[in-house]
Amino acid sequence: MFSSEDVNLSLLRSRAFNQRWASVPEGVIPLTAADPDFPCAEPIREAISRYASDGYFSYGAPKGLLEFRQALSIDYIENKKVQYSPEKILPVDSAAFGIYLTCKSLLNPGDEAIVFDPVDFLFRHSVESVGGKAIPFAIPPGTDYVDFSTLEQYITPKTKMICLCNPLNPTGKVFTRVELIHLAEIAERHDLAILSDEIWSDIVFKPFQFTSLASIDQSIQNRTVTITGFSKSYGLAGLRIGAILTSNETYFKKIYSTSRHESTVHGSNVIGQIAAKTALNECRWWLINFIIHLQKMRDLCVSELNSINGFNCIAPQGCYVAFANITKTGMSSEAMHNYLLEEAKVAVVPGVKKWFGEGANGYIRLSFATSEQILTEALSRIKNSIK
Numbered sequence: 001m002f003s004s005e006d007v008n009l010s011l012l013r014s015r016a017f018n019q020r021w022a023s024v025p026e027g028v029i030p031l032t033a034a035d036p037d038f039p040c041a042e043p044i045r046e047a048i049s050r051y052a053s054d055g056y057f058s059y060g061a062p063k064g065l066l067e068f069r070q071a072l073s074i075d076y077i078e079n080k081k082v083q084y085s086p087e088k089i090l091p092v093d094s095a096a097f098g099i100y101l102t103c104k105s106l107l108n109p110g111d112e113a114i115v116f117d118p119v120d121f122l123f124r125h126s127v128e129s130v131g132g133k134a135i136p137f138a139i140p141p142g143t144d145y146v147d148f149s150t151l152e153q154y155i156t157p158k159t160k161m162i163c164l165c166n167p168l169n170p171t172g173k174v175f176t177r178v179e180l181i182h183l184a185e186i187a188e189r190h191d192l193a194i195l196s197d198e199i200w201s202d203i204v205f206k207p208f209q210f211t212s213l214a215s216i217d218q219s220i221q222n223r224t225v226t227i228t229g230f231s232k233s234y235g236l237a238g239l240r241i242g243a244i245l246t247s248n249e250t251y252f253k254k255i256y257s258t259s260r261h262e263s264t265v266h267g268s269n270v271i272g273q274i275a276a277k278t279a280l281n282e283c284r285w286w287l288i289n290f291i292i293h294l295q296k297m298r299d300l301c302v303s304e305l306n307s308i309n310g311f312n313c314i315a316p317q318g319c320y321v322a323f324a325n326i327t328k329t330g331m332s333s334e335a336m337h338n339y340l341l342e343e344a345k346v347a348v349v350p351g352v353k354k355w356f357g358e359g360a361n362g363y364i365r366l367s368f369a370t371s372e373q374i375l376t377e378a379l380s381r382i383k384n385s386i387k
């Protein structure tokens with residue numbers, strides 16, 4: 001399922017955008033956006049074909065397909081130890097939109113939200129798009145234990161929300177229960193909402209374990225808006241499907257009315273919901289095998305990166321991205337990105353503010369959700385070019 005024969009490069013070259021095969025020059029291997037090189041699980045393809053063969057693509061329910069919400073509710077109970085009623089799960093057209101919609105619903109212009117640094121650009125982008133101010137909280141790569149008490153110095157009367165990304169893209173940190181309890185106490189003390197982006201929650205490597213913030217207790221669950229998606233675990237990025245889960249009635253009402261699903265201005269497409277429902281109900285075995293493959297690719301990637309002069313990479317605990325420190329090469333992240341593109345014909349994501357915040361300076365990010373053959377080729381090109 002995850003060998004190079006399974007990677008259809010000619011299709012990827014015409015379909016995989018967002019800095020990947022369809023966006024890079026011929027001959028370049030893109031270890032860029034975190035989007036697997038593998039086709040999705042067979043049951044998902046079959047479910048989409050069955051649905052499509054009926055020929056009806058009528059308007060879906062504004063609150064989303066009940067079977068999808070039920071499947072996600074069960075998944076959260078069984079795998080994340082959190083109970084969400086399907087009534088308070090809102091399918092949205094991507095986790096990215098879920099983050100934006102939550103910011104739009106819970107922040108007013110001028111409000112402040114704490115955003116980790118480094119972290120995926122979507123958090124700062126969403127906070128700022130709704131007129132809020134993103135306040136960076138540094139969690140340097142390799143931090144074993146985050147002392148969240150230092151976060152309190154960034155809280156002002158304008159602070160309304162903390163954006164948690166767990167597991168943390170791009171450093172791959174998986175927050176421990178103890179860290180999350182501490183974060184929850186701070187949110188309680190300052191009466192803050194927490195946006196918990198858990199899109200990476202399935203991609204966790206042994207022996208680390210994912211803890212969903214809302215599983216800590218009912219009180220923190222009530223101030224949490226959880227966001228999930230299907231781009232990472234099941235390779236469904238182009239279907240633009242995700243979901244927002246909360247147990248807080250007030251949050252749900254605000255999010256739902258802000259979503260404009262009722263007016264059909266926005267809405268989650270039915271095919272995406274069919275695919276995501278099938279992923280949850282029928283494709284856990286595929287996910288387990290994907291994680292086994294990823295764990296091997298992680299080890300390969302980290303050990304090869306560490307064998308390159310001037311590179312240093314800590315093994316990620318979760319996420320399928322390696323975040324390598326390249327400061328000892330004497331090059332900046334941007335210069336290294338350009339050099340690797342030109343000399344090694346490998347595209348990586350540079351650790352620049354635009355993508356991850358100031359804290360990513362001196363790093364590059366590489367996705368390893370590909371076959372062993374492609375990854376080996378890309379890493380050997382990088383190694384040879386640095387020599």
Ligand SMILES: Cc1ncc(COP(=O)(O)O)c(C=O)c1O
Pocket residue numbers: 034094095096097120122165169197199228229230231237241242
């Ligand atoms: C932390 C995080 N949240 C959200 C997303 C976006 O997910 P989606 O494709 O569902 O918009 C990504 C994609 O890289 C991500 O890393």
